[in-house]
Structures are given as structure tokens and as C-alpha cells.
Amino acid sequence: MRDLFAALPDDPAPPLADGYLGEVLRRGRRSVRRRRIGTAAAWTAVVLALVAVLLPGVPRPAGPAAPAHRPSLPDRFAGYSTLTSTVERSAPGRAIALYTFGNGEAFNMFQSLVVGADADTYRRVDDMERHDLSMGLLSPDGTRVLVGDDRGATSELTLVDLTTGRRRSIGLGTPLGVRPLAWSPDGRYAAYSATALEQPDTSAVDYVETSVLDHGTLRLLDVETGRSTEIPSIKGPWTAAFAPGGARLAVQVAQDVHLLDLNGHEEGVVPIGSGRGLVAGVGWSPDGRFLTTVPWVSGSSDHDVFITDNVDATFVPLDPATPTPSPLHDVARFLGWRDPDHAIAAAVNASGRLSLIEITLPTNERRVxxxxxxxxxxxxxxxxxxxxxxxxAAGLLPDLDVRTARSPDRGPWPWFVRLPVAALLTTAAALTWFLRRRRARRAR
Known part of the structure; x- marks a missing residue:
């Protein structure tokens, strides 16, 4: 090797081109800047992704309890999503609708949902799902839900505030089987039926409902004070509806409807005919002239039955001399009133699709x-x-508008979704950074 190097000519190296060293330094600095910018961009993307994924978990401030603008109904209800958050985690504000949505053929994947009256918010009602989709009542102003327990005796009712996400327990004293029936128009009182239960029959999913319908007595709850008053003269109430002013209550027992004041004093009895049932909650017309009835199966209710079939709604006058509207055919559920001449109902079309419709009673004209x-x-x-x-929400229907449905606000993703997504994004960013550094080393 020494001989080989000794044979090399001693001529000096050729001179470098003008500005060569400066060009080398410039390119080196540019390469360093690119690597730093790429690394900063990758980590910025990670931070932004983590914020987008994790920030929705931070509780939002509660919405106003009584918005000044008119309530509205979306022209299209959103589909099912397992990413829908809960009222407790993210309060939706006042609601226009409460319903159970899903199926249970192979997996029990039902959700108890409220839909916003001011925006396209969808939230699951925690307490209804804790009690295995127990029956709840939506208040007339859409701000609260009253929840019982369909699966066994309970020592309390739960009042869920949709504007704050908070829950309030209303004690019943001793454990009872409870079935909520109706809410007064001013939101002050709620009627329910209750009875002591024997050992539950776990094989019967409607054990509480059947027991209460057979043996329960009417109770009137003062929602503000939490005090319940039993009306023992009304035994086995099936359904109930308050009068427009809220000072009276109609309660069905067998095929008779008993008219009571808030102290439990009976003012009259209205027979409604065999096989008919008073429409729950909204069965008393806004002008107080008549009651609304639908087909009824004695000793049971249909609150846990799929809404797939249309029936007919008929009207029974409180005064036999009072004329009543013609029956409404092809309605799946009677849902409330805009005014004495306009009702809102659910209907199923020939394809089995469920819609909400407004019906003009004198002409039977319908609008989806x-x-x-x-x-x-x-x-x-x-x-x-x-x-x-x-x-x-019956109290919001007179001023109801219809809004164009937008992308649904389902609230923050559940943790079992957010954490894996955050981990995946972090891993992808780290892998990108590692590959860029490796490629830069090879280039050097």
C-alpha cells in the first residue's frame, strides 16, 4: 500500500469551483431544516389528533334551560350509532323526543335516546339503560325525564335533568313496583302506579308491569317537593292523561275512565268501550272536550313493543252531546296536539318506514x-x-317548527374508542418520524 501511494502523482488537487463551499453549506442547512420541519409537522399532527380525540371527553357547560327560540323537529332522525354519548357525560339541552331504538334478535343493542329540540343532538339516557330500558316519561317542556324500574322493586324514582346532566333521586319509602303514567302540562305533577311486589318471576320480562297493572294503586308525585300521595280508590290504573290546565286527571281502570281532581276526588266516569284504551299522557284534547283512545289489550301495555303496525284512534266526548272528530285511521302512535284541530302521530307506510305526521282533524289531511x-x-x-x-315533548308541540337535519351531534366518543384511536395515531406518528430519520441517515 505504501508503494501504491508513493506512485501517486504529487500534483495539487484541482481547485474548487467558485462558491462550492457555500453551496455545500446551504444544502446541508436546507436538509436539516426539512428534517426539523417534517418532525415538527408530524408531532403537531399528533398533538392536534390527540386534542380532537380527547378534548370531547371534557364536560361541556350546560345549555340554557329555556331557549328563547322556537323548538323544532328534525326532518330526518339519524341512524343507529354505538358512538352516541350519554346525558350524564354531555347534557344535550331540552329534547323534542324520547324513544328506544335498536334491536335484540341476537344481541341486545337497544338505546334509550333523547333528540334535541334546538339542535341535532342525540344522547342516551343513562338511567333508563341502567334499569334495562325501563320506561321513562319526557316532561312537557322537554327538559327532564322521569325514570322508574321495569325489572324489579325500587325504592326511588330518578329525575334526569337534560339541561345539566344531573340526576335527582326521589324516595318512595319502601321498595315498590312502579310504572310512570303521565306528566301534568306545567311539569309540577307526575302520575304513576305502584304496588308491593312478591318474589320476582325472572322468567317474565314484564313482571313489574303486569303486577302493577293488576294490583297497583294510583300515586300522584309532586315533582318539586318529592312528596307522593296515594289515591287508593283507583286500583289497577292502566293509563292516564292530565287535563289541559293540569287541574284534573283522567285515569283508565278496565273500560272506564275516572275523572279526578288533584286531591283524588272523583268527578265522573266516562266509559270508553270494550277493547279501547286512553292514550297515555296526551289523551285529553287541548280544548278539554273529549278523550282519545286506541286499541288496547287488557292487562298489558305496548311500551316495549316495536312500532310496526297502524291502528285507528277514536274520540270519546266527556259530554255525550258534544260532537267529536271522525276517527283517525292508519296511525301507529298518537303523540300529541298542536291545537284542537291538529294532532301529531306516528305512521307506518307500506314499506314499513316510520314517519311523524301532522293531521288536520276536520279534513283528515296529512303532512309528513x-x-x-x-x-x-x-x-x-x-x-x-x-x-x-x-x-x-307535548308542551313544545304548539310552537313546533321542522328543521333540516344536519350531521348529528352524538357527544364525546366513549373511552373504549378514544383511547385506541389516540394510541393508533401516536404509533403512526412515531413510525413516520423513525422512517424519516432512517431515510435521512441513509441519504447522508
Whole structure:
């Protein structure tokens, strides 16, 4: 090797081109800047992704309890989503609708949902799902839900505030089987039926409901004070509806409807005919002249039955001399009143799709207000989604508008989704940074 190097000529190296060293330094600095900018961009993307994923978990400030603008109904209800958050985690504000949505053929994937009256917010009602989709009542102003327990005796009712997400327990004293029936128009009183339960029959999913319908007595709850008053003369109440002013209550027992004041004094009895039932909650007309009835199966209710079939709604006058509207045919649920001449109901079309309609009683003219999603997105895409126990905020219907549905606000993603997504994004960013550094080393 020494000989080889000794044989090399001693001529000096050729001179470098003008500005060569400066060009080398410039390119080196540019390469360093690119690597630094790429690394900063990658980590900025990670931070932004983490903020987007994790920030929705921070509780939002509660919305106003009584917005000044008119309530509205979306012209299309959103489909099923497992990413829908809960009232407790993210309060939705006042609601226009409460219903159970889903299916249970192979997997029990039902959700108890409230839909916003001011925006396209969808939230699950925690307490209804804790009690295995127990029956709840939506208050007339859409700001609260009263929840019982369909699966066994309970020592309390739960009042859920949709504007704050807070829950309030209303004690009943001793454990009872409870079934909520109706809410007064001013939101002050709620009627429910209750009875002591024997050892539950775990094989019967409607054990509480059947027991209360057979043996329960009427109770009137003062929502503000939490005090309940039993009306023992009314035994086995099936359904109830308050008068427009809230000073009287209609309660069905067998095929008679008893008219009571708030002290439990009976003012009269109205027979409604065999096989008919008073419409729950909103069965008393806004002008106080008549009661609304639908087909009824003695000793049971249909609050946990899919809304798939149309029936007819008929009207029974409180005074036999008072004329009543003609029966309404092809309605699946009677849901409330805009005024004495306009009602809102649910109806199923020939394709089995559920819609909300406004009906003009004198002419039977109908207008579609909203439609439910008819997709097969339930039970991991194997079943059609069905609607159960649909209710509307009765006090908001007179001023109701219809809004164009937008992308649904389902609240913050659940942790079991946010954490894996955050981990995946972090891993992807770290891998990108590592590959860029490796490629830069090879280039050097």
C-alpha cells in the first residue's frame, strides 16, 4: 500500500469551483431544516389528533334551560350509532323526543335516546339503560325525564335533568313496583302506579308491569317537593292523561275512565268501550272536550313493543252531546296536539318506514314532518333498527317548527374508542418520524 501511494502523482488537487463551499453549506442547512420541519409537522399532527380525540371527553357547560327560540323537529332522525354519548357525560339541552331504538334478535343493542329540540343532538339516557330500558316519561317542556324500574322493586324514582346532566333521586319509602303514567302540562305533577311486589318471576320480562297493572294503586308525585300521595280508590290504573290546565286527571281502570281532581276526588266516569284504551299522557284534547283512545289489550301495555303496525284512534266526548272528530285511521302512535284541530302521530307506510305526521282533524289531511332511518345498522349490521315507546315533548308541540337535519351531534366518543384511536395515531406518528430519520441517515 505504501508503494501504491508513493506512485501517486504529487500534483495539487484541482481547485474548487467558485462558491462550492457555500453551496455545500446551504444544502446541508436546507436538509436539516426539512428534517426539523417534517418532525415538527408530524408531532403537531399528533398533538392536534390527540386534542380532537380527547378534548370531547371534557364536560361541556350546560345549555340554557329555556331557549328563547322556537323548538323544532328534525326532518330526518339519524341512524343507529354505538358512538352516541350519554346525558350524564354531555347534557344535550331540552329534547323534542324520547324513544328506544335498536334491536335484540341476537344481541341486545337497544338505546334509550333523547333528540334535541334546538339542535341535532342525540344522547342516551343513562338511567333508563341502567334499569334495562325501563320506561321513562319526557316532561312537557322537554327538559327532564322521569325514570322508574321495569325489572324489579325500587325504592326511588330518578329525575334526569337534560339541561345539566344531573340526576335527582326521589324516595318512595319502601321498595315498590312502579310504572310512570303521565306528566301534568306545567311539569309540577307526575302520575304513576305502584304496588308491593312478591318474589320476582325472572322468567317474565314484564313482571313489574303486569303486577302493577293488576294490583297497583294510583300515586300522584309532586315533582318539586318529592312528596307522593296515594289515591287508593283507583286500583289497577292502566293509563292516564292530565287535563289541559293540569287541574284534573283522567285515569283508565278496565273500560272506564275516572275523572279526578288533584286531591283524588272523583268527578265522573266516562266509559270508553270494550277493547279501547286512553292514550297515555296526551289523551285529553287541548280544548278539554273529549278523550282519545286506541286499541288496547287488557292487562298489558305496548311500551316495549316495536312500532310496526297502524291502528285507528277514536274520540270519546266527556259530554255525550258534544260532537267529536271522525276517527283517525292508519296511525301507529298518537303523540300529541298542536291545537284542537291538529294532532301529531306516528305512521307506518307500506314499506314499513316510520314517519311523524301532522293531521288536520276536520279534513283528515296529512303532512309528513319527519322520517326515521330505515337502515339495517343494528346488531352489527345484521338487523333493521326498530323504534319503541316513542314520546314527544307535548308542551313544545304548539310552537313546533321542522328543521333540516344536519350531521348529528352524538357527544364525546366513549373511552373504549378514544383511547385506541389516540394510541393508533401516536404509533403512526412515531413510525413516520423513525422512517424519516432512517431515510435521512441513509441519504447522508
Amino acid at each position: 314532518l319527519s322520517r326515521f332511518d330505515a337502515g339495517s345498522s343494528c346488531e352489527l349490521g345484521t338487523q333493521h333498527c326498530e323504534v319503541i315507546d316513542l314520546q314527544l
